[in-house]
Amino acid sequence: MGLRMIVTVKQVPDTHNVSGDAMKEDGTVNRAALPTIFNPEDLNALEEALKIKESTGGTVTCISMGPPNAVDVLKECLYRGADDVILISDRRFAGADTLATSYALKCAIEQVGEYDLILCGRQAIDGDTAQVGPQIAEKLNINQLTCVSAVTAIDEQSITAKRSVEDGYEIVKSRFPVLLTITATANEPRTANAKKVMTYKNIGKEICNTSYDESYMAAEACAVLNHVKEWNVETIGADPIQCGLSGSPTKVKKIQSVVLAGCESKQVTNTDAGVTDLVHELIKENIIG
Amino acid sequence: MDSKKNVMVFIESRSGKIAEVSLELLSAAGRLAQELGGSVEAVAIGHNLAEELKILGHYGCQRVYYTDDERLTHFTSIPYAKTVVKIIKQCQPGIVLFGATTMGRDVAPRVASALKCGLTADCTDLQIGEHKIKDVTYKNTLMQIRPAFGGNIVATIVSPESVPSMATVREGVMKMIAPDTGKTAEIIQETCLLDDDDFLTEVLEVIREEKQVNLKAAQVIVSAGMGAVDPEAIALAKNLAKLLGGELGCSRPVVDSGVLDKDHQVGQTGITVRPNLYIACGISGQIQHRAGMSEAKRIIAINKDPLAPIFGLAHYGIVGDVKDVLGKMIKAYKTKS
């Protein structure tokens, strides 16, 4: 058959390993001190696409919107077996909230053309919003299955998946085209393939150092362009007003460091007597029965 | 009356029962609506829910816009999102709240995208305030307060230029008010205008798994952290929890390492609890854990590191080895008189 798949991947600051110097004195984030990583659940989305490609055939196109450095995650996609990667990069995309992000990604996906299946991570760890996937689906006017913890069946017309919900799970089926958001439990992402790393590791450097201009287009012959496409607002046919900050209804009003409320604390000595007194006090005050 | 002053809540039901998070949101909506001088409304979707919906009134809801259709028995994205969009367009509330559940997080972004309005995920606090953009002052704006960057900072988000302001809130974060059975909500039946073409998801199977623990309802929680993961320590913590008629909780890495199920996890990405007593065993007290337990009436911290941050918020601190201290507590409780 050959499913046409698109995976959206994001480069994110590693918020799960925030070290002391990642926070400035005034409580704002020192982005420079945070290493960037491949958003974890996007690796699961990519893995699911690659597995489908291996079992039923098809193509996997990865798209990322971000600064030029985001080419790193796209290279990681190539190392794992993606066929095509596209970087959506333009200053005018900066400051995008989820609505403006999903708008830009929707325009890029339409530019790619025909597709059967779009896979996103459930959420990105920088914002933990889980909004971009469903918003892309809405903008493309296609169906969505979120929080997918396993793909259980796939055929030429449809996909069946397990969705993990609060009080159990459900098995749902949708015809193509459909967008899935994939959770960390869906699979074990593969690591980079050494041979592919050799093939691709030097590409993209040029992308990072070259802005998108005519001279760059002249370098068509180089391997870079065969593998990393860089698109801007015009290439994807987007309305600049709906992109970036101007296309974002949500504004950050203020950012504060977390104030930890302290309290009157009583030191209890770690002895039989100390602990017994504590237990008695709690019983007396009806905290425990 | 100005509909922008009204606060609307998306009512979630599972297996024909109203989700607790919806009642918590109605409680929060009541507070916001009072400040705005508006009313509390709800959008409910499902099949044969009319009887269940009556309790919404007890939590301060004044009007319920209810769409009943057999095809809406189970949640699916497009039909639910389209129905919510239709009701929002019709009623034009200023604020719409959703639970940050798998359902709320599925439907809310779709609705926000269709209405091109702002949506803030996982708010931990909601307030009414003012916001200025250039020369324009927006009064009665929803301040959407949420942790950012893994919980290391708190951001206040506003979206005054687009209406409504929408937010999702996790279960347990907003306090539920005491129900007033004397109050009733007007239930307004809405016709379902969906086509069969809107129903693109086929629900093949729905498996309900009973939760193993109900942390939210527990009055006492004995919680195990990475300092209490070995089987002996877990057994002691469980034992104490049982003795005190409570439940066993834990920190996230304990879940990540596969020792306990996700249902036990307390914190920002777990469950928010407000028990009478919280005993933190071998928990360092990182921000993300505190977010879920700092409102416990009493907190006991057991940690071998006297400098562990958890001692900063504990009412009682015991420096020592978890197993040793838990052993002593069990003994002391068993011999109480």
Ligand SMILES: Cc1cc2nc3c(=O)[nH]c(=O)nc-3n(C[C@H](O)[C@H](O)[C@H](O)COP(=O)(O)OP(=O)(O)OC[C@H]3O[C@@H](n4cnc5c(N)ncnc54)[C@H](O)[C@@H]3O)c2cc1C
């Ligand atoms: C976006 C995000 C969301 C998160 N959400 C949550 C969440 O919901 N809930 C949550 O809990 N965490 C959450 N975390 C993780 C959180 O940041 C911490 O990593 C976690 O709470 C630490 O767990 P811990 O205290 O059990 O482990 P540690 O930090 O490893 O602390 C172990 C403690 O045990 C003590 N100890 C060790 N041995 C003993 C012993 N024998 N006797 C006594 N004390 C001992 C040590 O002194 C130490 O203080 C989140 C993180 C991120 C980035």
Ligand SMILES: Nc1ncnc2c1ncn2[C@@H]1O[C@H](COP(=O)(O)O)[C@@H](O)[C@H]1O
């Ligand atoms: N800038 C981006 N570029 C590509 N994909 C993105 C971007 N932002 C979000 N996504 C996708 O949307 C998912 C959810 O993101 P979020 O709504 O930010 O939690 C991610 O896991 C990605 O798959």
